[in-house]
Amino acid sequence: MKEILKQKASKIKLLITDCDGVLTDAGVYYGQDGEYLKKFNIRDGMGVERLRKLAGVETAIITGEKSPSVITRAQKLQITEVHLFVKDKPQVLKEIIARLQLEKEEIAYIGDDYNDLEVMKLVRLTASPADALPAIKNTVDYVCQAKGGEGCYREFAELIIDAKNDTVAALPIKSGVITLSNGRKIGPGQPSYIIAEIGINHNGSLETAKQLIDEAVTAKADAVKFQKRTPEICVPRDQWEIMRDTPWGRMSYIDYKRKTEFGIAEYATIDQYCKKVGIDWFVSAWDAPSVDFMEQFDTILYKLASASLTDFELIERILETGRPLMLSSGMSTMKEIENALRFVNDFDPNYPVFLAHSTSAYPCKPEELNLRMINTLANKFPGIPIGYSGHETGLATTVAAVALGATFVERHFTLDRAMWGSDHAASVEPQGFQRLVRDIRDIETAAGDGIKQVYESELAPMKRLRVNIGEEYKTKPLV
Incomplete structure (x- = not known):
């Protein structure tokens, strides 16, 4: 594959296809009741499914046809963007681009006739079947070897899949072990790095935060983690004045969020206290100003919450600090994970980055934990330490995550699960956290060296x- 074609194909997020002459053989068929039918190639259907599964790319159909068989075929293949009897293809494409918030570089189009020429000018990558009109074949980036209705769509889809897989494989294989500034190593072959996430479970109380730190030390956790936000940035403006019942009385949502945020005095105390008791500490930063704020302290790393995995402005600000970055992958597709890691790689191929498997449900049902994703991520991104951020209510599944290879684990931590607040119900209490650390260390000891x-x-x-x-x-x- 030519390099420029590969680069174009690797950026595609949506493949749009004409129907008649591409997905079908352009023949005219009628059913016994005179309805207008179409003959589709089964390989093209598999191409739609493979493109979705292996490359995260969806398919759309824009056609001047109005055949019931097109609708039936699209439903079977779970194609939701289906536009029939279209007289103005460029206008429909513009509407799709605006609604899906796509860029020209993220769209490919495969067509075969003169009415496809104008729409092809609006996309980055174009293709045609082998039997397309000469003017079309002379215009497109790629001419398929297969004819319309004989697998040309599948051929083009495989080209995009190969380009995307090649791009992901091009990410450099890292060493697999990251050394923090205090000398602690995290990665395969090292003891799992166990994080007690205090988050906002301190409920705005510094004394509660210190109690949680003490309990984390007693449990022999490696680190405690907080969350730092700028409420005026992170809370949508239309939610500011919604009234809430809180431990401090009834107040607006924005005031409540301000109440739970620690400032310079509290974090200075936390910094000194963690150094005194000998435990690492860091935060999940939810916006760029929060990163600027945290740079007043020499924390061990930065965590990026699952909700922020697509916030590249925030990721870039963290990368500028040079501190190790721990990404969490809840509520994310594999494509979004790849995009985040590629962004880090483009900034610095050797940047120290971790990746945590997570499911963002609070609390999370066991059937949605999907712990085998730990192995999937480790195989897909060799050399990047893979961990687990859990939101379930029990302990056994987190221990199992370590047995499956998680090089670090994170669980929400609370003094009492019955306390007021959104995260307490999915948190672990002090005695539970002690058992969690004990069981993880027992698993690591029991794993042995594999030599009989x-x-x-x-x-x-x-x-x-x-x-x-x-x-x-x-x-x-x-x-």
Whole structure:
């Protein structure tokens, strides 16, 4: 594939196709009742599904046809952007671009006739079947070897899939282990880095925050994490004056959010207190001014909440600090994860970045935890330490995440799950967190090195129970 064609194809988010002459063979067929039918190629249908599954690219149909078979075929393939009996294709395309907030570079189009020429001028990447009109074939970026209705759409779809997979594979393979500024290593082969997320569970009380830090130290957690927001940026303007019942009385939502935010005095105290008791601390920064604020302190890293994975302005501000970045992937598609990691890679191929699997439900049902994603992410992004940010109510699944390879884990932490606030119900209480850390360390110890050996503790049962004992063990004394 030519490099410029690959670059264009790697950016595509939507593939738009004409119908007659592309998805069909341009023949005219009628049913027994005289209805206007179309003959589709089954390989093209598989192309739609593969493009969605493997590249995160959806398909749209814009056609001048008005056949019921087109509607039926689109429904079967779960194509929701279907525009029939279109007289002005460019206008329909402009409407799609505006509604889906797409750029020209993110759209591809495959057509075969003169009425496709104007719409092709509005997109980045174009293609045609092998039997398209000469003027079309001379205009497009790619001419398929297959004819219309004989797999040309599938051929073009595979080109886009290959380009996107090549782009992801081009991300540099990192070392796999990241060393923090205090010397602590996080990655495969290292003890899991266990984070007690205090978040906003302090409910605006510095004393509660200090109690939570003390309990995290007692539990032998590696770090505590808070959240830092600028309420005027993070709270939508239309929600500011909504009245809420709070522990401080009834107040507007914006005032409530201000009440729960710590300022310079509180974080200065937290900074000193964590240093005193010997535990790492950092924050999830939700906006660029919050990053500027936190740069007053020498925190160990920055966390990016799942909700911020597509906020590239915020990501860039964090990257400018040079501190390690921990991304969380809840409420995100694989494509959005790839885009975030590619953004980091474009900034600095060697930037220290972590990735946490997460499902953003509070609390999260076991059937939605999808812990096998830990292995999926590790295989897809080799060299990037993969972890787990959990919002479930139990402990066993977080321990299982470590058994599956999570190099760090994060759970919300509270003094009492019955306390007022949005995150307490999906949080772990102090005694539970102690058990969590204990069980994770037991799992790590029990994992061993994978090399089969006979332990000294097995010699007595061997001599008592085994019929034929190896010569090397017959004279070996019991311990």
